[in-house]
Amino acid sequence: IEQIQPLVTRRLRREVLYPSQPIDNVVLEEDDNGIHFGLYDSNKLISVVSLFIRGTEAQFRKFATDNNYQGKGYGSELLNFMLTYAKQQGVAKIWCNARMTAINFYSKHGFTEAGSNFINGDITYIRMEKSLD
Numbered sequence: 001i002e003q004i005q006p007l008v009t010r011r012l013r014r015e016v017l018y019p020s021q022p023i024d025n026v027v028l029e030e031d032d033n034g035i036h037f038g039l040y041d042s043n044k045l046i047s048v049v050s051l052f053i054r055g056t057e058a059q060f061r062k063f064a065t066d067n068n069y070q071g072k073g074y075g076s077e078l079l080n081f082m083l084t085y086a087k088q089q090g091v092a093k094i095w096c097n098a099r100m101t102a103i104n105f106y107s108k109h110g111f112t113e114a115g116s117n118f119i120n121g122d123i124t125y126i127r128m129e130k131s132l133d
Contacts, residue, residue: 001081004038006031009048009062016064028061035085039078041069047078051085056092063096079109087132095129103128 006027013026028034030052039047047065051058060082065075086094098106100117103126111128118125 001037001039001078004036004045004048006034006036006050008038008045009036009050009064012045012048012064012066013062016067017062026062034061037078037082037085039065039074039081041074047074049078049082051082053086053089053091056090058086058089058091058094060094060096075105076109083109083130083132092133093129093131095127097125098128100124100126 009031010023010026014021014023018025028050031050034050034052036048036050038045045066046069047063049060049063051060063075063079065078083094095114096106096111097118097120098111103113106128109130111130114127114129116126
């Protein structure tokens with residue numbers, strides 16, 4: 001796992017999260033203000049996540065693991081690495097807008113649902129958060 005440049009996250013973000021959309025659609029306005037992590041397996045980038053810290057709270061976005069590597073613990077490894085990093089930076093609470101299909105994954109890692117479902121584009125999300133205190 002290493003810190004990577006925002007540009008490096010784009011291919012995997014698109015392939016996993018928005019396969020039918022142009023690559024420009026996976027670029028976040030705040031990408032240059034984030035901390036981006038990539039997990040590699042034999043020099044192949046297989047999982048990415050982008051972390052945005054604001055004081056003692058942080059949001060992570062565009063968490064994507066190559067479809068061929070899902071369910072094998074790589075996403076969990078990257079999530080745990082990011083959570084440890086965030087805590088070391090003084091983050092007390094971390095959250096994400098999770099796709100409904102990912103609720104079980106985040107629940108397994110101690111995240112809880114907060115608020116109501118919402119739709120963005122054609123995808124339904126719910127905020128999930130975790131205290132790091």
